[in-house]
Amino acid sequence: MTAPLIVVVLAAGKGTRMRSTLPKVLHPVAGRPMIQHVLAAAAALEPAQMVVVVGPEGGAIAEAVRPHPVVVQQEQLGTADAVKAAREVVEPLITEGADVLVLYGDGPLITPETLARMQAARRVGEDAFIWLGFRPPDPTGYGRLLINEAGKVSRIVEEKDASEAERAVDLCWAGLLLGEGAPLFHLLEQVKNDNAKKEYYLTSLVDLAARDGLASAVVEGDADEVRGVNSRSELAEAEAILQQRLRLRAMEGGATLIAPETVYFSWDTELAPDVVVEPNVFFGPGVKVAAGARIHGFSHIEGTMIEAGARIGPFARLRPGTRIGPEARVGNFVEMKATSLGAKAKANHLSYVGDAEVGEGANIGAGTITCNYDGFAKHRTTIGAGAFIGSNSSLVAPVNIGVGAVTGAGGTIVADVPDQALAIARAEQNVRPDGAKRLRARRAQLKES
Ligand code: UD1
Ligand code: CA
Numbered sequence: 001m002t003a004p005l006i007v008v009v010l011a012a013g014k015g016t017r018m019r020s021t022l023p024k025v026l027h028p029v030a031g032r033p034m035i036q037h038v039l040a041a042a043a044a045l046e047p048a049q050m051v052v053v054v055g056p057e058g059g060a061i062a063e064a065v066r067p068h069p070v071v072v073q074q075e076q077l078g079t080a081d082a083v084k085a086a087r088e089v090v091e092p093l094i095t096e097g098a099d100v101l102v103l104y105g106d107g108p109l110i111t112p113e114t115l116a117r118m119q120a121a122r123r124v125g126e127d128a129f130i131w132l133g134f135r136p137p138d139p140t141g142y143g144r145l146l147i148n149e150a151g152k153v154s155r156i157v158e159e160k161d162a163s164e165a166e167r168a169v170d171l172c173w174a175g176l177l178l179g180e181g182a183p184l185f186h187l188l189e190q191v192k193n194d195n196a197k198k199e200y201y202l203t204s205l206v207d208l209a210a211r212d213g214l215a216s217a218v219v220e221g222d223a224d225e226v227r228g229v230n231s232r233s234e235l236a237e238a239e240a241i242l243q244q245r246l247r248l249r250a251m252e253g254g255a256t257l258i259a260p261e262t263v264y265f266s267w268d269t270e271l272a273p274d275v276v277v278e279p280n281v282f283f284g285p286g287v288k289v290a291a292g293a294r295i296h297g298f299s300h301i302e303g304t305m306i307e308a309g310a311r312i313g314p315f316a317r318l319r320p321g322t323r324i325g326p327e328a329r330v331g332n333f334v335e336m337k338a339t340s341l342g343a344k345a346k347a348n349h350l351s352y353v354g355d356a357e358v359g360e361g362a363n364i365g366a367g368t369i370t371c372n373y374d375g376f377a378k379h380r381t382t383i384g385a386g387a388f389i390g391s392n393s394s395l396v397a398p399v400n401i402g403v404g405a406v407t408g409a410g411g412t413i414v415a416d417v418p419d420q421a422l423a424i425a426r427a428e429q430n431v432r433p434d435g436a437k438r439l440r441a442r443r444a445q446l447k448e449s
Pocket of ligand 2: 228
């Protein structure tokens with residue numbers, strides 16, 4: 001039986017190095033704000049409560065993390081002070097013997113597996129506190145984890161307070177801590193700011209706990225997993241690592257990525273087995289692709305369900321609210337938005353189809369435009385099963401094209417077309433025999449005069 005868990009995510013930092021009006025932890029990685037990645041990893045441990053510590057201007061963060069509560073840390077006095085700010089939310093649960101997990105909101109790469117290893121270490125040992133250690137290529141700036149003969153953490157010393165010998169230690173604290181809640185909050189009251197930065201350090205808990213006979217142990221994690229994001233370049237590095245993970249996940253799930261390094265996923269992209277993705281494809285949030293579908297190169301897809309055996313692109317753009325039916329075909333330079341394309345239906349070239357319902361097996365000719373927006377409101381177009389829309393048609397919505405109906409090429413369709421009807425809506429053609437010859441003669445004459 002594991003103790004109930006309370007998760008405290010620190011996100012009060014100003015994130016000035018991002019040079020952004022958006023709070024740092026709301027910058028997206030793989031299409032989702034960093035703090036959501038952190039909360040999702042922690043959620044896998046099924047905590048009783050998660051709470052986010054924000055600064056005085058944390059309104060946007062509070063909005064983004066709902067329904068989880070936020071607490072405000074008025075002044076940034078250090079990591080110990082930040083955890084203490086969560087006290088009001090945490091207190092009622094502490095009495096039930098809960099553990100507390102502290103995470104940073106700007107560390108989006110942490111995995112549930114690593115958090116579970118910390119939990120496992122809490123369970124087996126006698127240690128009240130588990131600190132997540134790692135060995136960065138360059139330890140500059142991190143707190144060094146000092147280990148004693150018994151293999152326990154004897155102290156964590158911040159770079160600025162460290163001796164030369166301590167700085168040479170390459171095992172660093174990653175900023176994640178799992179501890180027994182009651183002593184943790186009790187000891188936080190005793191943390192002092194008598195250090196180089198005049199901050200209340202969470203790392204002071206090691207000493208204070210030892211004084212009370214409570215041991216601290218270390219669990220070592222992967223350096224890439226505990227990377228923090230402080231700048232745009234670190235944001236890009238985190239993105240690259242996450243994309244690599246998502247590509248591997250897709251391939252392990254049975255999808256073929258011809259050039260994986262050129263395919264960009266959203267955190268929630270789902271590819272079924274035997275999906276093939278050609279080079280240079282971008283998936284935004286909310287995409288599911290069913291078995292055997294093929295996504296040709298240079299397609300941009302978001303908020304779309306693609307059914308089995310469908311073929312998309314090259315150069316297709318599928319926008320939110322779209323569903324592509326089984327074995328349907330969306331070809332080059334076709335944009336779809338909030339549209340349902342029926343099974344085996346085709347829109348092969350150069351079209352815009354928005355706010356439309358297209359029936360099974362319908363064929364949408366090259367250059368078809370659904371005129372869904374009149375400058376004030378959006379209107380729907382329905383196209384019946386087996387209908388044929390001639391090339392270069394304008395379907396002025398709201399409009400219904402019946403089952404099996406045909407519209408002639410170049411039509412501006414403003415009124416409903418009944419089932420099985422043929423609609424031709426273009427100026428009649430006027431052919432003058434030898435007219436071209438006579439035209440040229442007239443031109444030549446004009447030039448001479
Ligand atoms: C901290 C650790 C250091 C560790 C490193 C890992 C301390 C004293 N030091 O150093 O040992 O190696 O993280 O990245 O804990 N925060 C608040 N309120 C505050 C201060 C910080 O919410 O008053 C948040 C920040 O938003 C940030 C995190 O806590 O997400 C870490 O704070 P930061 O000041 O960056 O700590 P470091 O100096 O990096
Ligand atoms: Ca930091």
